[in-house]
Amino acid sequence: MPASWPHAEIVHVVGARPNFVKAAPVVAALARRGHAQRVVHTGQHYDDRMSAVFFRELGLPRPDVDLGVGSGSHGEQTAALLIGLEREFAARSPAFVIVYGDVNSTLAAALVAAKLHIPVAHVEAGLRSFDWTMPEEVNRRLTDQLSRLLFATSPEAVGHLANEGVDVDRVHFVGNPMIDTLLANLDRFDPAAVRAAHELPERYVAATLHRPANVDDPEVAARLVARLHEVADTVDIVMPVHPRGRAAFLAAGLDRHPRVRLLDPLGYIEFVALVRGAAAVVTDSGGVQEETTMLGVPCLTLRPNTERPITITHGTNQLITEAELPASVAKVLADGRRRAADPGASDTPPLWDGRAGERIAAIVSAELVGPDGAAAAPSGAAGS
Numbered sequence: 154m155p156a157s158w159p160h161a162e163i164v165h166v167v168g169a170r171p172n173f174v175k176a177a178p179v180v181a182a183l184a185r186r187g188h189a190q191r192v193v194h195t196g197q198h199y200d201d202r203m204s205a206v207f208f209r210e211l212g213l214p215r216p217d218v219d220l221g222v223g224s225g226s227h228g229e230q231t232a233a234l235l236i237g238l239e240r241e242f243a244a245r246s247p248a249f250v251i252v253y254g255d256v257n258s259t260l261a262a263a264l265v266a267a268k269l270h271i272p273v274a275h276v277e278a279g280l281r282s283f284d285w286t287m288p289e290e291v292n293r294r295l296t297d298q299l300s301r302l303l304f305a306t307s308p309e310a311v312g313h314l315a316n317e318g319v320d321v322d323r324v325h326f327v328g329n330p331m332i333d334t335l336l337a338n339l340d341r342f343d344p345a346a347v348r349a350a351h352e353l354p355e356r357y358v359a360a361t362l363h364r365p366a367n368v369d370d371p372e373v374a375a376r377l378v379a380r381l382h383e384v385a386d387t388v389d390i391v392m393p394v395h396p397r398g399r400a401a402f403l404a405a406g407l408d409r410h411p412r413v414r415l416l417d418p419l420g421y422i423e424f425v426a427l428v429r430g431a432a433a434v435v436t437d438s439g440g441v442q443e444e445t446t447m448l449g450v451p452c453l454t455l456r457p458n459t460e461r462p463i464t465i466t467h468g469t470n471q472l473i474t475e476a477e478l479p480a481s482v483a484k485v486l487a488d489g490r491r492r493a494a495d496p497g498a499s500d501t502p503p504l505w506d507g508r509a510g511e512r513i514a515a516i517v518s519a520e521l522v523g524p525d526g527a528a529a530a531p532s533g534a535a536g537s
């Protein structure tokens with residue numbers, strides 16, 4: 154067993170772009186409490202623009218180790234993750250493993266930790282799309298089953314976990330660490346600077362798409378490109394292209410329209426500045442649905458469902474089909490933007506106030522210290 158708190162090590166497992174944005178405030182808050190921490194990068198994402206740029210921009214400590222698992226089929230990637238993470242945890246015996254979101258690195262880390270009897274904390278627990286065709290739905294449901302502490306970002310997530318029989322004592326509604334990062338960096342998101350850097354017009358639609366259902370099938374991607382071209386007949390589109398969809402979109406000729414600008418993936422600060430300055434956003438990203446909600450930018454989500462319904466009820470998000478895209482863009486452009494959300498206001502998602510990282514750190518700390526202040530032996534996952 155590891156040494157007693159505060160020397161017992163907390164391991165954060167991150168691997169993909171959205172993980173970095175969520176982990177930054179949690180790592181910072183635990184550091185303020187003096188905990189020993191280790192950041193394990195699985196290497197699921199590895200391009201500078203998908204990974205290192207976030208560490209540079211967000212004050213996230215450089216990873217202590219990069220397992221370098223890289224890309225592959227789900228089976229290949231998950232197998233590499235399991236092997237690398239098992240070696241890592243067995244060597245270090247962490248007191249707690251903290252995992253983020255719903256990517257393959259998240260589930261693999263939870264599975265390895267549970268088998269080694271290391272307690273797991275899942276940040277962003279309880280989200281449900283109820284769509285089992287999405288790999289993220291599989292990852293998040295199984296991760297929740299394996300976790301000792303479940304940190305929910307919205308009230309309905311707590312309800313989903315209760316419906317699934319998860320012990321309510323393990324579930325904590327803490328707010329949204331991705332929004333902590335957004336609020337902490339608000340002064341840095343400068344739409345004028347991003348417009349100047351990329352020679353963008355005053356009015357544009359920002360797009361980002363990477364879900365398998367939208368980008369993996371060349372026919373689906375080609376239909377989407379035709380609709381995006383229709384939109385571009387009336388307003389410029391700027392799209393930082395996720396590597397997953399790049400080949401399919403280029404093969405379908407997305408760049409063959411004078412008012413479509415394709416960019417490499419942007420760093421976080423530049424990307425959110427692009428979103429902040431946009432007349433509307435077209436996306437299938439989970440995180441971007443939340444960020445547009447806070448920034449008051451209309452968000453059109455090209456998906457049949459969302460695991461983040463609070464972005465519809467309390468935000469700017471709408472689910473649309475590819476056929477609805479041109480008319481939906483025209484409508485939101487005519488309606489105009491909302492004001493940016495005010496943390497704490499009744500129409501803003503509850504607890505999206507910039508303090509989720511601190512709440513998570515307090516709960517993890519208490520778990521390690523124990524109720525009477527004595528260092529607690531780490532308890533197991535579901536059964537303890």
Ligand code: UD1
Nearest residue numbers: 169170171197198199200203224225256257288289396397
């Ligand atoms: C992953 C997550 C998804 C998340 C997304 C965030 C899973 C199952 N999916 O999807 O939930 O929304 O990250 O961006 O975990 N590639 C590069 N460079 C990189 C990384 C990837 O070129 O740095 C390319 C490779 O061709 C790779 C493909 O992108 O095969 C997909 O990468 P992968 O991590 O498997 O899944 P994502 O689609 O990025």
Ligand code: UDP
Nearest residue numbers: 170171174393418419420421424438439440
């Ligand atoms: N993001 C970024 N650069 C980009 C596109 C997205 O920094 O070119 C940020 C975005 O602001 C959000 C996170 O990456 O914080 C979301 O990641 P992604 O859309 O890849 O994953 P998802 O949220 O869908 O899992």
